Structures are given as structure tokens and as C-alpha cells.
Amino acid sequence: MDLTGRTALVTGGTRGIGLAIARTLLDHGARVVVTGRGEEHGAEALARLDAGDDVTFCAADATRRPDAERAVDTVVERYGHLDIVVNNVGGATDFATVADITDDAWHRTLALNLDTALYTTRHALARLVPQRSGRIITISSMEGRDPDPGLCAYAAAKHALIGLTRVLAKEVGPHGITANCVCPGAVETDWVTEQGPKAARVLGTDYAGLIRHFVGRTATGRLTRPEEVAAAVLLLASPAGSGITGSCLSVDGGTTV
Template identity: 35%
Template sequence: MSRHALVTGGGSGVGRAIALALAEAGISVTICGRRLDALERVGAENTRIHAVTADVTDEQSMLALYEQAEAARGPFDIIVANAGSAESAPAHKVSLDDWKATLDVNLTGAFLTVKPALVAMAARKAGRIIFVASTAGLKGYGYVAPYVAAKHGVVGLMRALAAELAKTGVTVNAVCPGFVETDMLERSVENIVRKTGRSVEETRATLAATNPQNRFIQPDEIADAVLWLCGDNARSITGQAISISGGETW
């Protein structure tokens, strides 16, 4: 029977690339997000991908997703907590509501994504949990304090779960990309251009230069790393925050 994976934030960017890579490897994939139209467009690219709307910040929504998807396609063997968002502002201008919203999506959402799978995976003594974190979980960046705090939290959550589950055969890891060429990056560029008056070209060049290879990470690079972590040859890899950044962090 085909393995079953959950990929949150699967309607675009990195989530889409991961879902397609898993599906092309013969894995049944449930993708979720808030926009059904985007999810269905990804689902149309591979018949193994199934779209379900859900809100990672809402525990009941995630429990309902689990119930629906597992009834249709069996228990989740792979969980990829990918959903996230980022806004840019000096720390002193970040409102408490904005702080909470960023942590809700990036950190609490990651926890609510994996929590329903933990007991069953441990009982089966098999499973793969992968968090899509960021180099922001390994170092600091200015003007994105809530995002940096949240992604550091995701890396900490990963390490805690890896320690809890090490004896069960369930592995827990994080991939930590640098700037990835996605719609989220384009929104960040637009925000910087609007606030600083810099050109799009100058802004993109400045962001790309954070990578010693002087380029943006591509979504398929992250998808390939996730696919490897899901394989049997990665069964001893757990508790790791894997930097995908061209040498920016390690």
C-alpha cells in the first residue's frame, strides 16, 4: 500500500514542489491550505495529490483534516509542516497582534500540524516528520523579529520531538532554506521596494547576496532534501536542522 503524506501550505511555492516530488515517488499526498482553488491547481498536476482546505492555526480544523484524509487514504506516514508567512518591520513597530499572528502560523501551526500524528506514529514505530523552517531558525535577521523567533521555535520543537521519539523509529528533522525563489520572496521584495525606494533589481541582488553562491534557492532543491529524509537510507537522520543555503549557515 502506498505511503500517505501530509504537506501543509501545499498550494504554491515550496509546498507545491514537495507535494509533487512525493507524489512522483509514488506516495499519496494530502495537501492543505486556506485557498481551495490554489490547492486544486496543484492537485490537477498529479492524481496522487488530494486537496483539503484547513487552517493550521486552528486545532479543530487540523483534527478534521486528519479524520477526513486518513479515512480516505490511511494513516499519515509522512508529515511535512511547511505552512508559513513573514512580514517585515522594525521590531519596535511590530504590534502585539502581528507578533501573535506570525507565531500562530509559523510555530503553533507547525505544532498543530504534527501533534495528531505523534501517538499513532510512535505505536507503529515508523514515520517521518519534517519541518520546513528557515535559516532564520539558525541565525538572526533584522526587521523580521517575529519570524526569526518563530523559526527558532520550530527548530527547538523539532529537537524536542526528535528526542522524545528517537527510540520509536520515527525521525524528526527540519530543513532550513535561505531565500527561496517563490511568491513569498516576491512579496518581500515588493515590501522592501515600497518602504526603501530601492529598485526591484537592487533589492533582489541584495537578498541573493546573503547566499555565498549569490543566488536564490529553488523550491525543487528543498523538495529533494525532503524526499531524501523520507527514504529508508535516512532512517538514522533525526534531530537535524539541515541548512539549504549555499553556505550562508551550517
């Protein structure tokens, strides 16, 4: 799964799953641009990745179309071409049932998960289609396959990403481009520790109870690790994954079996 000579964009790549993906792609020879909203997080990520000129940080808010497009352009300006797009930006800061979700919370969550992938992918296709090659990998979630109550906006967005990816795979396959989703199980990232207590309250429990709930849903008896998600992305990004498109690869410890 050698990626020497390939370039990649990893949105939301400064911490958590995104940082693990960036590290794995770098370890296998790719040159990578990671995005994030804050310069401080960007500097920390570059220090942790320690890959010299092979990694670049681009400050961008992927919910804003100009920022998302600038991130794509940064890869080409820095490394000459674009081969791999990993739509990793996502998450939620609002959790509610369908009966209680507000319009603002609904639209914020869709923007963070769905709009970001659209803006980035659409602009990347202007580069990938003419060169007749490329890999588009979108991070969905187990909640996009078997959702929990109280996470309606997040689950809806993650389901939508799977649908978007399946349509995209049929549209771009003739151009030598693959499009796939990876659906992680619960991973105890910074985002989960920050936002998990809010989700727990909607589910009628506390943070520890939330983690027990997620572990209890698995066949492995543990949470998913960031590097396990990154390994799935590596497969889909590599020559070994050239025959896989329109797929939704679960990395959830058997949660959605």
C-alpha cells in the same frame, strides 16, 4: 529513495515550496494530501500535480487547531494510514524591528509558523506513535539560523521551530519516529513576490534590492530553487534518511556557512 506505499501530509502544499515537495514525494511513489486555505488554489494544485487518486486536496487553515487536525485525519481516511508529515505552512505578512513590532503582528506571525506546526504534529503523533514509525519534517528558514534585521517575529518563529524539532526528536526517537528541519534560503515564491516589498522597506531598500541582498549572502550567487528544498525533504522522508533525526538541514546556497 522509494516511497511506494507511504502516505504524506504536506501543509501549505498548493504552491511554492509546498507544491514542489508534494510533486517530489508523488514522483517517488508516495500518496499525498496537500492543504491550503482556498478551494481555487487547491484545484489548481491538483491540476498541476496531475497524479489522479494519489493526491488529495484538503481545504484547511492550519492556524486553526480543528482544521489542522482534520487534515491529519484526512490522510488516514483517504489512504488508510499516515507515514510522513511535512509542516510547510509559514511565512509572514508583518515585518518590523523589535522596537516597532506590534503585539498583533507578533502573534499573527507566531501563529502562522509555530502554532501550525504544533497543532499538526501533535495530532499526527496519535497516529505515528502507536505504529512505531513515521517522519516529521518541518520547514524552518535560514532566518532561523542567521537572521536579518527587521524580521524579528519571523526569525523568532523559525528559531522556535528548530528548538521544537530537536526536543521532538528526543521524545519520539524511541518510537521509531524521526523529526528534522529543513532550512531553505531565499526562494522567489509567490509569497516572496507578494510580501517581499514590505520586508524590503523595513530593510531600507526596494524589492530588487532585497533580492540582491539575499543573493549576496550566498556562496552560489543565486537564490534557492523549490525543487532543491524538496530534494532535502525527500531524503529525510525516505528509507535513506532513517539515521537522521534532530537535524537542521540547510538548503541555502551557503548563506549560513
